Amino acid sequence: MSDACDDALSRTSTRDVVDWWSTAISDIEPGVIRLRGYPVEQLIDGIGFVEMIWLMVRGDLPTRAQASLLEKALVSAVDHGPQAPSIAAARMAATCGVGLHGAISTGVGLLGDDHGGAGQQCVEVLDGIRRATPDGAGLGQAVRRSLDAFASDRRYVPGFGHRFHPRDPRRDPLLAAVRRHVELGTVTGEHLVVAEEIERQLAQRHDRPVPMNIDGATAVIYAELGFAPELARGLFILSRSVGILAHSWEECEGGRRIKGPMPPPLLAAYVGPGERAVPRRENADHTAG
Numbered sequence: 001m002s003d004a005c006d007d008a009l010s011r012t013s014t015r016d017v018v019d020w021w022s023t024a025i026s027d028i029e030p031g032v033i034r035l036r037g038y039p040v041e042q043l044i045d046g047i048g049f050v051e052m053i054w055l056m057v058r059g060d061l062p063t064r065a066q067a068s069l070l071e072k073a074l075v076s077a078v079d080h081g082p083q084a085p086s087i088a089a090a091r092m093a094a095t096c097g098v099g100l101h102g103a104i105s106t107g108v109g110l111l112g113d114d115h116g117g118a119g120q121q122c123v124e125v126l127d128g129i130r131r132a133t134p135d136g137a138g139l140g141q142a143v144r145r146s147l148d149a150f151a152s153d154r155r156y157v158p159g160f161g162h163r164f165h166p167r168d169p170r171r172d173p174l175l176a177a178v179r180r181h182v183e184l185g186t187v188t189g190e191h192l193v194v195a196e197e198i199e200r201q202l203a204q205r206h207d208r209p210v211p212m213n214i215d216g217a218t219a220v221i222y223a224e225l226g227f228a229p230e231l232a233r234g235l236f237i238l239s240r241s242v243g244i245l246a247h248s249w250e251e252c253e254g255g256r257r258i259k260g261p262m263p264p265p266l267l268a269a270y271v272g273p274g275e276r277a278v279p280r281r282e283n284a285d286h287t288a289g
Helices: 003-010 014-020 040-046 047-057 064-074 084-092 101-107 117-134 141-152 170-184 191-205 212-225 229-256
Strands: 026-029 031-033
Touching: 031 040, 031 047, 047 064, 047 229, 064 170, 064 212, 064 229, 084 101, 084 229, 101 229, 117 141, 117 191, 117 212, 117 229, 141 191, 170 191, 170 212, 191 212, 212 229
Parallel strands: none
Antiparallel strands: 026 031
């Protein structure tokens, strides 16, 4: 061992080692499992899975009302059918011999900025406008400036409009739940007001309404409950993983092997040049050195 290695060992204590992966989440000892300080045997009997999610991510237990609102958001985003790229990819992967874990990881791996990131992006928009109008004054103007910026950059406003649904069927029950919890005092409703003003102004700018979609409606819930924007995406991934699991398992049980994106004998449209001969060149019969 080199002198440098010996020196590093002499300067590293056991405390340095155990502090390297220090965590405020889990406290594990032989015969003991405590999560955020709560013994797991008490959590098993005392709380549900949604409350456990909140506890692990936020560090404390939610109220029943907070857990109820979070659960609605998680339930709403579980699945959107095989036309969703994450589901389609997971189903194809399941037919390729990668196992259930490989299929699920394939689907989850597709949840990026464009497919899966709109909720996080919408929370960022709502948070930005809310911070710019802390008492609600000037909300219309702040929203107008934000929409102008999206329009000038030719960007979609995240959380609004849907490529498949004229009006996302998940919007109304989710926003109705937020309104009920505003009345109950669970949440303030500040982000809801911002989102509804965006929706109102978008309708004025287009020849038809551009209602909130699932990403916008759940973004309102996550923002109202105080989750960071990045966690909005994480919670969406957690929710959608249930659908990915179900579709992957269904495909595994089907038994079909190597299932491509289109059923045979259909092939992807070819748009390149027509058939053409390779031009003859000097010494064409001799392979390269």
